[in-house]
Amino acid sequence: MPADFISSLFVFILAAFLGLDLIKRVSPLLHTPLMSLTNALDAIVVVAAIIIAGRHETKLSTLLGLVAVAASFSNMVGGFLITDRMLHMFKTAKAKKP
Amino acid sequence: MSPATLQQLIDFSYIIAVIGFILALKWLSSPVSAMRGVLIGEIASALAVAATLFDPQVTHYKWIIIALIIGAGVGVPLGMVKMTAVPQRTALSHAFGAMSAALIGIAEYYVGTAHLTKFEMAEIGLEVIIGSLTFTGSIIAAGKLQEILPQRPITYRGQNIVSLSVLGTALALMVILVLHPGYTHLFPAMVVVALIFGIMLVTPIGGADMPTVISLLNSYAGFSAALLGFVLNSKVLVVAGALDGASGFILSVIMCKAMNRSFTNVLFGAFGQVQASSGKAAEERTVRSASAEEAAAILAAANKVVIAPGYGMAVAQAQHKVRELYDALTKRGVDVKFAIHPVAGRMPGHMNVLLAEADIPYDKLLEMDEINGEFPQTDVALIIGANDVTNPAARTDASSPIFGMPILDVDKARTVMVIKRSMAAGFAGIDNPLYYMDKTLMLFGDAKNFVGNIVRELTGSGHT
Numbered sequence: 227m228p229a230d231f232i233s234s235l236f237v238f239i240l241a242a243f244l245g246l247d248l249i250k251r252v253s254p255l256l257h258t259p260l261m262s263l264t265n266a267l268d269a270i271v272v273v274a275a276i277i278i279a280g281r282h283e284t285k286l287s288t289l290l291g292l293v294a295v296a297a298s299f300s301n302m303v304g305g306f307l308i309t310d311r312m313l314h315m316f317k318t319a320k321a322k323k324p
Numbered sequence: 325m326s327p328a329t330l331q332q333l334i335d336f337s338y339i340i341a342v343i344g345f346i347l348a349l350k351w352l353s354s355p356v357s358a359m360r361g362v363l364i365g366e367i368a369s370a371l372a373v374a375a376t377l378f379d380p381q382v383t384h385y386k387w388i389i390i391a392l393i394i395g396a397g398v399g400v401p402l403g404m405v406k407m408t409a410v411p412q413r414t415a416l417s418h419a420f421g422a423m424s425a426a427l428i429g430i431a432e433y434y435v436g437t438a439h440l441t442k443f444e445m446a447e448i449g450l451e452v453i454i455g456s457l458t459f460t461g462s463i464i465a466a467g468k469l470q471e472i473l474p475q476r477p478i479t480y481r482g483q484n485i486v487s488l489s490v491l492g493t494a495l496a497l498m499v500i501l502v503l504h505p506g507y508t509h510l511f512p513a514m515v516v517v518a519l520i521f522g523i524m525l526v527t528p529i530g531g532a533d534m535p536t537v538i539s540l541l542n543s544y545a546g547f548s549a550a551l552l553g554f555v556l557n558s559k560v561l562v563v564a565g566a567l568d569g570a571s572g573f574i575l576s577v578i579m580c581k582a583m584n585r586s587f588t589n590v591l592f593g594a595f596g597q598v599q600a601s602s603g604k605a606a607e608e609r610t611v612r613s614a615s616a617e618e619a620a621a622i623l624a625a626a627n628k629v630v631i632a633p634g635y636g637m638a639v640a641q642a643q644h645k646v647r648e649l650y651d652a653l654t655k656r657g658v659d660v661k662f663a664i665h666p667v668a669g670r671m672p673g674h675m676n677v678l679l680a681e682a683d684i685p686y687d688k689l690l691e692m693d694e695i696n697g698e699f700p701q702t703d704v705a706l707i708i709g710a711n712d713v714t715n716p717a718a719r720t721d722a723s724s725p726i727f728g729m730p731i732l733d734v735d736k737a738r739t740v741m742v743i744k745r746s747m748a749a750g751f752a753g754i755d756n757p758l759y760y761m762d763k764t765l766m767l768f769g770d771a772k773n774f775v776g777n778i779v780r781e782l783t784g785s786g787h788t
Contacts (some may be wrong), residue, residue, distance in 0.1 A: 228443060230557045235591065238550055239565040245570030251353040254578075254666065257673025258410060260352055261731055262570060265417045267345050267365055268568040271424045271549050272395075273338075273376040274556055278431050279391065280382025287431035288384075292391045294431075295423040299395025300402060301417045301424075302373075307403025307511050308413065312677050313362060315407075316355040318382045319685035 259312045266305025272298040327380055330694060338560040344368025345564055347397035349571075355686055373603045407681045408638055411670040412469035415538055419462035424546040426515075427453030432555055442502050444555070449498035451551035453518040457494075458544040460522030465537055468526075469670055475531030487524040494518045529590065531670070532712075536579040536590045543572025546615060575672045582666035582692075584718075584729035611747070614765040616774060617761045619741055620781030622765075623649075624656060626703035626739075630695060632663040632732050633675055635745075636709020643682040646708065649775050650684055652782040661688050663695040663705075663732045665713040692765035696733045705737035708771050711744075715756045725754055740764040743774050 252260050275298055279291030325333075344364045350362030382388070405413045429452040431439070440448070467473035497514035500507060529537050550565025552558075569781040580587060614622075623629060631650075637643060653660050662684065668675040676689050690698075699705060707714055709731075718731045734740055735758055742759060744766060758764060767774055 228441075231447075231554060232442065233552045234559065234562050237559050237562045238554075238566050241566035242570050245349070245567040246574060248346070248349045248353075248567070249571045249574045252349070253354060254664075254673060255676045255686055255689060256352055256355060256358060257575060257578075258414075258671060258677045259358065259673070260349075261414055261416075261538070261575065261672065261773070262410070262548070262636035263348060263352060263362060263365060264542070264568040264571040264668075265414065265421060267348065267369065267564050268421050268546055268549050269424075270341070270345075270369060270372055270560060270564045271421065271428065271552065272370055274428050274558055274561060275424055276373070276376045276388055277379055277381050278428055278435075279388050280384055281378070282384045283435045286434045287774060288387070289432040290427040292387050294427040295388060296395040296398065297420040297427075298424040299373075299392050300397075301397035301420050302369055303396045303399030304402035304413070305399075305417060306362060306369070307400065308405070309362050310359075311403070312407070312680070313355070313358045315680040315683075316358075317680070317683070318685045318687045321365065323348060 255316070256313075259309045262305050262309045262312065266302055266309060269298045269302035269305060272302060330378065330380060334375045334379055337371050338413055339370040341372040342560055342563045344371070345567060349567060367643060386658060407677050408641075409470075410677060411538060411674060412466045412509065414671060415462045415466035415469055415541065418538070418541045419459050421464065421545045421672055422455045422458035422462060422541075422548050425552045426459060427547070428552055429455060429555060430511075430515065430751055437505070437508055442505070445502045446498070446507055447551065447555045449501055449514065450517060451548055453498060453553065454544055455495050455548040456515050456518035457522035457525060458541055458548055458632075459489075460519045461526040461537075462522075462541045462545070464523055464526040465529075465534065465541060467532060468529075469534060477528045477530040479528045483524075483528060487521065490517060490521045490524060493507055494521060494774060529663065533583075533590050534670045535667050535672055535674075536576055536583070536585075539572050539575035539579050540587070540590075541572070543569050543576060546570070576788050578666055582730060584726070605727050609760045611759050611766050612762075612764065613768055614741070616767070616777035619765065619767055620778045622739060622741070623653060623658070623704055623706070623778065624782060626658055628659045628661075628698075628702050629653060629706060630661050630663050630699065630702045630734070630737065631705045632665070632705060632707045632710050632714060632734055633679065634665075634668050634710025634713060635670060635675075636711075637771055638669065638675075638678050638709070640709060642708060642771040642775055643678050645772050645775040645779060646679075647682040647684050648779045649782070650688075652779050656782070661695065663692065663700070663734070665692050665710070665732055668710060668713060692732055699733045699736040702737040704739045704741060705734035707734060707740070707742045708775070709743070711756055712754060714758055715754065717754070717757055721757075734758065735761060738763065741767055743767045743769065743771050747771065 229304035348361040350364035351357040429448050433448050494517040546565050546568030550562050553561030650660050664675050714734045716735045718726045718729040
């Protein structure tokens with residue numbers, strides 16, 4: 227097995243266990259914002275898309291890369307935006323009183 | 325700056341971004357710190373994108389900038405949808421994320437065809453299959469949630485065997501590609517078969533199972549991004565994908581537990597259809613009904629009221645009237661809380677967002693385990709648009725299809741009031757014995773109008 231694969235696997239295992247632990251602590255109250263936030267973070271795929279599109283190797287790879295740039299960047303922008311809007315709505319009884 | 329230094333700076337910014345991602349999730353643990361979490365997530369993502377634009381491999385900027393602008397142009401309206409539409413928006417973003425991962429995998433394949441090792445081919449193949457099936461599966465889920473496609477499960481005889489053999493075909497094509505890298509014409513076939521499998525995976529699943537399906541697709545989308553990280557040897561993708569995949573996985577497990585079902589049962593069970601025949605044997609039993617006036621009088625006399633909302637409340641757009649009811653009762657000194665079942669709504673946590681949008685304070689929203697102990701001391705349990713999650717048969721009747729499912733113990737309250745359009749059975753076609761109990765009052769009518777009438781009785785008869 228290639229060395230790159232092994233090091234990626236290390237990172238993956240650590241991140242997955244960290245993720246399981248972090249997510250378990252998220253209040254069920256916020257499960258919808260959790261999903262939209264992880265979606266926005268997952269949109270970091272855009273960096274790979276930018277490189278594929280920017281390398282400009284073949285017409286096909288550039289085109290696919292550009293579509294991926296647009297799709298994943300829309301997730302990043304939209305995901306953060308809606309998470310922010312949702313979290314602004316969560317107020318306590320005290321904070322609600324003028 | 326030498327190219328090596330530049331590359332190190334870019335890598336370093338990815339490490340900073342990963343720290344930001346982890347903190348973002350960590351701070352989401354409480355509503356108080358959650359806003360900070362989003363901010364750090366935004367900064368981390370912006371840093372990673374900005375650093376990537378300086379990558380020496382990127383030589384052509386014009387189209388990338390245009391694609392980013394298009395992405396932002398699509399993303400902003402998708403970030404501004406109504407809270408009732410959040411589930412379909414989420415399904416759509418799973419589709420976009422999975423599509424991006426699949427497209428990049430496909431591009432990698434065609435760029436590198438000549439010199440891919442067997443191992444790399446297997447990675448790309450798996451990544452592209454998962455990305456593709458998640459893409460079409462999420463599109464179908466979004467279509468069902470948007471009600472463009474029928475919400476009911478679509479099933480036929482031998483469905484599971486057909487679906488599984490389609491998945492098997494995709495995997496077999498991948499294996500052939502690994503063994504014979506020269507058969508490049510098989511690659512598009514593999515992609516198409518995976519896309520078809522995604523459609524077949526979600527079509528048989530009904531509307532009420534959507535919380536589980538959305539969570540599962542979330543998990544797949546995350547893992548496809550992580551796999552892409554393996555393909556490209558990009559650790560930032562591995563971490564982000566693993567975090568997203570873990571999140572979707574945990575939510576799926578929570579949703580399955582809340583419905584007392586297994587993954588396989590959700591994916592291959594086609595719930596609603598199978599059980600529609602059972603539970604019809606019930607003889608004509610009497611129910612007690614009440615008017616808005618009577619309901620208002622009982623609520624006004626109560627010390628403690630627990631409202632159990634379901635998706636029906638959102639369908640009727642009743643959440644703002646419910647807030648008025650909350651305000652009117654709170655003003656009279658009544659203690660009002662909300663009981664939230666994990667699968668209330670169309671995605672995990674959906675009901676909380678709908679109620680928060682209606683300005684109900686989140687410290688009044690209690691999850692099932694927190695509120696169930698309070699029902700015996702509750703004067704009135706008011707059920708709005710929920711059915712199966714309040715069905716006591718889940719506790720007592722071993723023959724009931726929902727037996728074993730954890731429910732809100734509304735039947736332990738002194739008085740139970742149920743706002744419901746008619747006596748028609750709920751989604752799963754299961755009769756609810758709650759409605760025939762002596763302490764239960766049925767309030768027949770549209771949720772929004774009925775709650776509005778109660779509010780009018782409460783405020784009109786008092787001051788003003």
